[in-house]
Amino acid sequence: MNIETALKEAMSINGALGAALVDYESGMCLGTAGGGRDLDLEMAAAGNAEVVRHEMRMMATLGMDDAIEDILITLHRQYHLIRVFSRNGAYLFLYLALDRERANLALARHSLRRIEQDLSI
Template identity: 55%
Template sequence: MTTVDQTLTSALTIDGAMAAALVDYESGMSLGQAGSGLDLDIAAAGNTDVVRAKIRTMQHLGLSGRIEDMLITLDTQIHIIRLLQSQSGTGLFLYLVLDKSRSNLAMARRQLLNLERDLDI
């Protein structure tokens, strides 16, 4: 099991990783962050709105599945939001920013899943 800081530091070893954060989507606050390139406090709050909107939309559609991750592709970056499947039911997500030219999306998603499995909250 790894701590939040260890998990975020490990996330930065993913090819093309620029920044990472653990975010509470109930409050919009970052619980930990690593890397640089953007204001992670603003990113945490803004992406909280994205997660909440998707959950609300799924409820309106009557969809009962769970969100594994969300992908936002920009012209030079890839942003991955990975909702954690916690036993406590706490609403958390890992947020990873990748340099699009230096990353492999499939590998990044796989490595983020492995980091989630090892994270001890």
């Protein structure tokens, strides 16, 4: 599936507020869906790229021979999921912001994993 379809599918996840595909080396969005006045996806993408890069550096410092699958940030009213992967030499993540009252976190993680696996870059 292409980027636009992937982001539309991410937005169909119950409780979705916004979704983005991000190059975590540069912090640049390759595409966004949703968001709005209360959720600046471009800013969130750049900030979360810093989170991913920091975690990668920390794993290297600790000598961990493993890979990040996803990162969860839990707020009082929202979940922020970051699904990290690489494709065709690009280092990417899918970012999904969810309304905590409407979202099922386990189903959202499963859906985001499926979307990432079906995504063609």
